[in-house]
Amino acid sequence: MDFLSSLELTGRMIRDVFSLADSLKGERRAKPLAGKSVALFFEEPSTRTRVSFEVAVAQLGGTPIYIDARTSQRSRGEELSDTARVLGSYCDFIVVRMNDHDGLETIAKSAPVPVINALTHLEHPTQALADCYTLRERKGSVKGLKVAFVGDIAQNTANSLMVTAAKLGASVSLVGPCGSRPNPVYVREARRHASVTVTESMEKGLDGADALYTDTFVSMGDEAEAARRRRLFMPYQLDRKALSYAKRDAVVMHPLPAHRGEEISADVIDGPHSIVWEQALNKLTIERALLAYLSKRAH
């Protein structure tokens, strides 16, 4: 059983992973990955996702093995399907980070073991699970919350967050410039579960929000158009004024790495509304739960 996309999630599956996360949090004796190995195949940079997955696997009794495109035979043109087939014959899971979502699907088709999406250009589904888990911890429940994503609403974290939060009953507000429209596939899926509004108005879009979420203006793979993107998105910086439109107890979220003075102001990310460090820590919590969940189903 792979985990490639937030589109595949059901509310039931999310809640099961969250319950597992609750019971595994602070629990160090459970070793569902004892004797198992997990390949982490990363073609893009990573700090939190890589380390939290490595720690998650180790804490569950397994062995994480990190390889990247630069130092593996991928750098000499090996086909993804060949790499996947062999990694899958050594390891019990493959965790993949690569820009190309089709490439991820090729790996999943070729590998005989479960594959987990650790970010593509389209999605960051484990991040969205960690984000919603953090919201649930903070607010008691995700249901009924207004979650606003501001800035580049056409990228991976926005796609995964809108679908995951909507499946848990949150209404979603996407706030960005008209030069950036959200991906219709994700909006359609999110709308099957909850209301999703799209607006260019910060005041309207953030009004009464319980959570304000932003991410970099220049995602991995978008570097060639960095200057244009910064110009386009700068009016959508999550700053004190933006925060003033939201509820008084609104939380501020960001998947990191953050660029203070670009998508978010320093006083907001380092201020009292920010829960970004809890989010980061909960990546470990959720990855442990997800690995335990998938390993129960796979073996």
Ligand code: NVA
């Ligand atoms: N949208 C960002 C997420 C980083 C965790 C990127 O793709 O670079």
